[in-house]
Amino acid sequence: MxxxxxxxxxxxxxxxxxxxxxxxxxxxxxxxxxxxxxxxxxxxxxxxxxxxxxxxxxxxxxxxxxxxxxxxxxxxxxxxxxxxxxxxxxxxxxxxKKFSFKTRKNAPAVAVSGSMGLDKSEESRGLINTSDTANADSSFPSTALGKVSREEEDTPKGASRNVEEIGDGIRDGPGVRRPSFSNASKINIANHSKLHLALPTSASSATSSGTLSNLQSCVVDLSIATTGSPFAALYLKNIKDSLIVCGQIAGAIHITNVENSVLVITCRQSRMHGSKNVDVYLHSLSRPIIEDCQNVRFAPLPQTFAGPELDHAANQWDQIDDFKWLKVEPSPNFGVLAEAQRVGDEVWRDKVQGGGDGDLEEILQAVRKQ
Incomplete structure (x- = not known):
């Protein structure tokens, strides 16, 4: 060798x-x-x-x-x-369930109770040593993106929050939608075309986790709702020709089958599968991973979305691992988005954040790759 x-x-x-x-x-x-x-x-x-x-x-x-x-x-x-x-x-x-055999005549009853599963021991959770220096997540600052787990203090005892889904009562088309998600425990935005949506601060109670799927030609801004109340995890699936401002994610973002789109992400870990022609503006505290992707371009997070909690947090936006590229030569599947081709802060600030003053088509045109 x-x-x-x-x-x-x-x-x-x-x-x-x-x-x-x-x-x-x-x-x-x-x-x-x-x-x-x-x-x-x-x-x-x-x-x-x-x-x-x-x-x-x-x-x-x-x-x-x-x-x-x-x-x-x-x-x-x-x-x-x-x-x-x-x-x-x-x-x-x-x-x-406890169960018992039926008793035969003149035979004593036999009751048998069983319990399947093992105790959740520290040993079973710790087969991989998370203190190893190779694990980039071990240095993740607890104040950078907030805690992953949260207490639902506002939920009455014995009650549970429902999943509020966008679909019923929220229509596609002109104008910015601002659903409150005030009674939701997580966010699910699915099956939309030409939807312009910006989550307000009232949706911060619904960011335990989120899923965005089957979207085309949409602009979705989650950043305001996740300020100080980050997603524990976020999933993007089957998205085309769209802009997704993901806001803050305390855990991992999983991106699957995203095409011809622009993503703005602040996370602990980023993993992308089966995507192509995507620009990613990223702040990641660990090395981003791509698999089976083509023509993905990375740039640092725009200043508009970089709060003070990120000032001292290491950003590994350009330390990409292409998990399916097995050669010594650099992977051709990703690159760095040239500064001249990056979207300016005035666009993020004035046209995108919180709904901005631009309509959907204008925003998509402004952020599309040059």
Whole structure:
């Protein structure tokens, strides 16, 4: 093996290790939040956790060609630990029922109670050493984006918040929509075309998590609602020809199938899958990861969206890992957006933030790639 090949293999191992740690931490956060999710939405949240664990398992298998057998076993044990933790949490929602065998005549009754799942021990949660210097998240400042978990102090005892979905009562077309989400626990914006939406401060109670999906030619600004009240996690799926100002995310943002769009993101971790022709204005406290992407251009977060809490927080916006690029040469799938082509602060400030004074088509034209 040549020196360059050896160096490439070491780089792959390190990238996979960082990626795996990030995903494990994100899944642990998702599992920990299951207890705060209303019962009618919990099954979907559990399914998302199961899908994440399954995806991790497949990624370890795909990487087996360059990961030593010992490391593969360690990763597999970690995945098994996550599955056990999830099962334990699920058992608290639906504890195994006690049951008894029917008694035969002249035979004593036999009662049997069972409990499936394992204790949520520190050992099962700590198969990956999160204090390792390779884990960039360990240096994440607690004051930079706020805490991931939040107390729902305003929710009456015995009550649960509902998911408020945009769709009913919110129409596409001219004008800026400002739904309050005052009674929501999370945000779900789906199935819109030519929607211009800006969340007001009253939506800050709904930022435990958010999903934006199936949007085309839309402008969505979440920044005001997340000031001081960041998303725990945010998911972007199937978005085309749009501008999404994601606001602040204390955990991870997962971006899937986004095309011909502009994203403005402040997060702890950024991971993008299957996207192309995207400009990302980013403040990330760990190395961003892309997979199966094409023509993604990165730039630092515009000053308009950079609050004082980010002044001393390290920004790794240009330290990109292309997880599917296995060669020593730099990946052709991403690059840095030239300064001359970046959108100016006057556009962000005057036309975009909080709805601005520009209409939808004007804003999209102003931020599109030159």
């Amino acid at each position: 040549s020196a360059s090949q050896a160096q490439s293999e070491v780089g792959l191992k390190e990238r996979f290790f960082r990626s795996f740690q990030h995903d494990v931490a994100a899944l642990q956060e998702q599992i920990d939040r299951l207890n705060t999710i209303p019962g009618n939405e919990r099954n979907e949240a559990v399914d998302q956790c199961l899908a994440g664990i399954d995806r991790l398992s497949h990624e370890v298998k795909d990487a087996s060609c360059y990961i030593p057998a010992y490391d593969q076993r360690t990763y597999s044990q970690t995945i098994k630990g996550l599955s056990e933790i999830l099962q334990t949490v699920r058992n608290t929602f639906n504890p195994p």
